[in-house]
Amino acid sequence: MTRHPPLRRVVWLGPVQPEERMLRSTAATPAAVRWSEGFVGGLESNGVLCRRIGHEPARTWPWGPLRSRPRPARQACGVTFTNLPGVRRRSLEKGYEAAVRREIATAAPDLMVSYNAEPFHAAAVAAAAATGVPWIPIVLDAPDPDSDWENIAGMVRGSTGVVFLSHWASVNCPWPSVFHLDGGIVTHGTRDAADPSAPVVLYTGARGPWAGLDLLLAAWRLVRHAGARLWICGQGAHDGLRAAVAGDSRITDFGIVTESRLRELQERATVLVNPRSPSYPGNLMNFPSKVLDYLGTGKPVVTTRTAGLSPEYDRVLLFAEPAEPAPLAAALEAVLGWSSERRAAHRIDVERFAVEHGDWRQVAAEFLAWAAGRAGDSSAADGLASGAASAR
Secondary structure, eight states: OOOOOOOOEEEEEOOOOOHHHHTTOSSOOHHHHHHHHHHHHHHHHTTOEEEEEEOOOOOOTTTSOSEEOOOOOTTEEEOOEEOOTTTHHHHHHHHHHHHHHHHHHHHOOSEEEEESOOGGGHHHHHHHHHTTOOEEEEESSOOOOOTTSHHHHHHHTTOSOEEESOHHHHHHOOOSSEEEOOOOOOOOOOOOOOOTTSOEEEEESOOSGGGTHHHHHHHHTTOOOTTOEEEEEOSSOOHHHHHHHHHOTTEEEEESOOHHHHHHHHHHOSEEEEOOOTTSTTTTSOOOTHHHHHHTTTOOEEEOOOTTSOGGGGGTOEEOSSSSHHHHHHHHHHHHTOOHHHHHHHHHHHHHHHHHHOOHHHHHHHHHHHHHHHHTOTTOSOTTTOSOOOOO
């Protein structure tokens, strides 16, 4: 087996959004930032010098700022851009290209890795390729592939390999140079402060239709457990949730919260829920990263079964099937009735699973070993055409 030199310097293209600004943003991306920080931290814990390049997400003007300027941060280069419709993409593209050119000239990176494969990364990817720096995109979100995957191929063309979070994508993708990485599980040491007399179902995350909040609200109407409450955290408006809160005193909408507040709410939760619809467009290619954070609490997690979840999670997740209101309500009711002994035993099972699955340092080490082979393969001009298949 050919041994490739380890990767020491990596450029990371990903979201930049400090918490205090996220809380005031109309385009908050806590899940994206949490995943990105976990991955980059994992790279750095393996001795990699990781330079971050990214922009702060914002809705287009006039709902967002006319000119977006990220706050300076350690080992990070913020991309400033003009946030006007019709101008935004080109402005971002020029900003990323300039930042990557500067980084290549000053630090000579071994590899460039990106959070998704965005259109505004194209010029930066070309600039890296022109100087021999390979590029590996990590595809977290993408449309469902067409029959020959050409729509996805167009996004990642020019890469030396592709990483998918979705287990389904890693198994069904027809290209050889593919790696499956969904993320690390960090055990938070969360106390189980759930109140048996007033059990809480906690949902955190996006409010868009792909995330399943409508399904959860429909299921909640069928939950009859005495004293049960539904808590929602996340950014954005949702007409159904607004109406549900007005009509049901058991529901509380906390909006977007700080990380410390989130941990407090998780401690008091009885069960955490992920109601994402398996049939919603794009969910074949998506992995619900909130599951990683949920499992880090040791609390029971009720979820729908989407294709992005690896079968290994069957050991610790509690599935509501099919993804309809009645089965989801029944699954929630069942966990709300667990004894303290059952909860303690489940926590032990989850902690064992987390150790076997790996934290961010372990997951990043596996990625680096695979990526070193891809970056060291001089014939791998395009990850769609060459390289050895690999999957976790």
